[in-house]
Amino acid sequence: xxxVTQTPRHLVMGMTNKKSLKCEQHLGHNAMYWYKxxxxxxxxxxxxxxxxxxxxxxxxxxxxxxECPNSSHLFLHLHTLQPEDSALYLCxxxxxxxxxxxxxxxxxxxxxx
Amino acid sequence: AQSVAQPEDQVNVAEGNPLTVKCTYSVSGNxxxxxxxxxxxxxxxxxxxxxxxxxxxxxxxxxxxxxxxSQTSFHLKKPSALVSDSALYFCAVRQLSSxxxxxxxxxxxxxxxxxP
Numbered sequence: 112x113x114x115v116t117q118t119p120r121h122l123v124m125g126m127t128n129k130k131s132l133k134c135e136q137h138l139g140h141n142a143m144y145w146y147k148x149x150x151x152x153x154x155x156x157x158x159x160x161x162x163x164x165x166x167x168x169x170x171x172x173x174x175x176x177x178e179c180p181n182s183s184h185l186f187l188h189l190h191t192l193q194p195e196d197s198a199l200y201l202c203x204x205x206x207x208x209x210x211x212x213x214x215x216x217x218x219x220x221x222x223x224x
Numbered sequence: 225a226q227s228v229a230q231p232e233d234q235v236n237v238a239e240g241n242p243l244t245v246k247c248t249y250s251v252s253g254n255x256x257x258x259x260x261x262x263x264x265x266x267x268x269x270x271x272x273x274x275x276x277x278x279x280x281x282x283x284x285x286x287x288x289x290x291x292x293x294s295q296t297s298f299h300l301k302k303p304s305a306l307v308s309d310s311a312l313y314f315c316a317v318r319q320l321s322s323x324x325x326x327x328x329x330x331x332x333x334x335x336x337x338x339x340p
Binding site: 113115117144153154156159167199201203210211212213214215216217218220 | 270331
């Protein structure tokens with residue numbers, strides 16, 4: 112285990128459902144990230160939180176809503192998703208300056224039906 | 225702006241042969257450089273990093289990478305490939321200078337297949 116835990120590992124949801132992805136780290140990191148990884152595409156940075164404050168939102172549709180209640184937990188709330196949102200969603204954390212790079216979770220494989 | 229290029233989508237190599245996965249970068253100032261590996265349906269795992277010092281960096285699982293400032297490259301290498309090395313490899317960069325974004329910029333990934 113890397114120290115970054117994502118749940119659930121797999122999620123199948125209908126387009127009208129509401130679900131949440133959870134990420135938890137106990138590495139003492141201050142920054143947390145959500146990435147989307149689709150087949151045959153580069154990693155897409157979605158959101159960045161630093162000391163619980165959102166510092167970046169890369170033009171992500173509003174059907175994705177992040178929440179960071181503290182430096183150890185990060186959520187991604189999902190509602191009215193589309194089939195093209197099916198992907199592997201990766202959470203990562205780092206020290207505030209990113210000096211040692213990122214530590215990634217194992218991801219949540221999301222399938223929208 | 226910082227960027228990373230991995231010019232090969234796919235690299236095939238026979239088991240026991242040396243392997244190289246290429247990466248070039250573009251940043252303003254000095255770079256932090258990283259290699260990550262991803263196995264199917266898993267997150268990215270850290271392999272090695274270059275911050276400063278010796279241009280040859282040794283990392284996990286027998287991998288190493290050579291930083292070449294004049295060619296702005298950071299190629300990943302291993303003297304003798306194993307079938308278990310087959311995976312998706314990502315190069316990443318961020319700027320060293322203060323005040324810059326802390327985000328890593330990732331390459332598009334290179335699928336390495338080691339043939340038995």
